[in-house]
Amino acid sequence: MLSTQYKKLFSIKVHHAYHLNSGDIEYGNLDEKVRQLNLRKYNWQDFILISPTKATEKFFKRFQLLLKYSNEELIVFARVSEQNVQESFIPLEQDLVLEFLINYKDPYFENYTDINPLSEEKILLSNFLPTHFQGIDFDLLPVESEDRMFSNDFLIPRESIDSYFIDSVSQTAGTHAKGLLLIRMQGENGNLNVTNLNGTLKLSPTVFKLHFNNRSTFWNYHQNANNTSATTNSLKPLTKNGFVQIQSDSDFDEPNDDLSELQFPNPSVERIKIEANNYYSEIYI
Template sequence: MIAAQYKKLFLLKVYHSYYLNSGEVAFEDLEEDDRQTNLRKYNWQDFLRITPTQATLKNFKRFQLLYRFTNEGIIVFSRVMEENVQESFISIEQDLVLSFLISYKDPYFENYTAMDPLSNGKILLSNFIPEHFQEVDFELMPTESENTVFSEAFVVPRESVDTYFAEGVNPNEGNQAKGLLLVSMQGENGNLNVTNVNGTLKVNPTVFKINFDNRSTYWTYHQQANNSSVTTNSPKPLSKNGFVQIQSDSDFDEPNDDLSELQFPNPSVERIRIDENNYYSEIYI
């Protein structure tokens, strides 16, 4: 019996600077060994969930597609013909759209991500402009070569995503999601296509990539011994790896002899407050 053959249809990489940077040093500026070390520890599923909708699960079975999670993202595979690996085993319709729900796995995701709270909006990542979103302004999902950073351009009104499912298999399916990922076999332009215009699979599959930037906050140190507080004079980056050194003589506006004796730990992501659009990390020492 001959085993079924599968070929990559497309990939989505999900990167986050909070996990990949080291202190104040950006991931791309690290030495190669350090980059590989951070990548080995990295897993986007620590903070997000991306799950196929019910309609897409049916299409996976119908067209004999598979999806797999890796530490860096998602890979979707297509079963292919034994004699021609560029031809899908079951012809993939060119208007096929695979849809996925995006939700937070880490409840503190918005605390350390450079984004506005999603109170009235939802994330939309799409390689084409669906008819449902024709009246909504949003940026198309970037490919890996673009190295685009996530911004409010990928956020659309909440109701536009919620109503997308109104006529679907489950009308309430997207209500609790934080966002929607849509991948059409034919994207808005050639670079965003998943399959060739003749329906065959690309020799080099399309690689989409979304980069989440880490948030920078003002760091407020509360000294419990003398019931006083001091705040850095500029925002500092939040980073899971590495350490941001705070200097008592330069990172605070008001010199204080008492500060020179203190140790300044980096903050956790749990204690953050917003005041006049500025974000503050609270640290008790």
């Protein structure tokens, strides 16, 4: 009796410091119990969506690939030969490119993520340099061992990505998306390859890493009862978990007796304004 076997082809780990940090303590520096607790509550699909284009959905059927999601990863599996688990059941073309659209699920994603507002730019994540984007500077998608955070170096002009979808069945969806993810079987270098040079599957599949940093803002406190406002003298991190302690005698430049006896709540991500390229969280107490 024939059995169907699948092997992991590659995966993309998606982390976000806003969801995984605790107050001003980074995820990697947390106590193990706290780190595991934050991870159990975490699911990257709560804030962002990464979905295959129509063309790539056809590739998944043609090459018998499977797409799975976990709370940390997007994972692609390949059906393998019964005789050799490193051989794809249907040989994978070395220039095969899998395309995925990136969209927000959380409308406040840009508020708490360290990213330029995506009005004139879009996200491009790729393990190779596509011909369509020649002449445009952008960083290639990191692998997990690089420990590189997402930055504005992964953003390119909006029109460059929109034009990528001209004459494509995914044109409408592509032009509405926030970004594009491209994975080619042969990456720009050996570390970024998904398959071996001879087309076989890697014994240790490539793990890419998309690690968003949380935004830090100046915290602007308003006390309506006394018509008083005060802004922190340094940027403070926005996090879903934990608490950032604010001290009236050190976190503000000017002493303010009206604020000295108050407790300072941490801000929500809904109220943010931009002035002179600075981000301010508005908090009413």
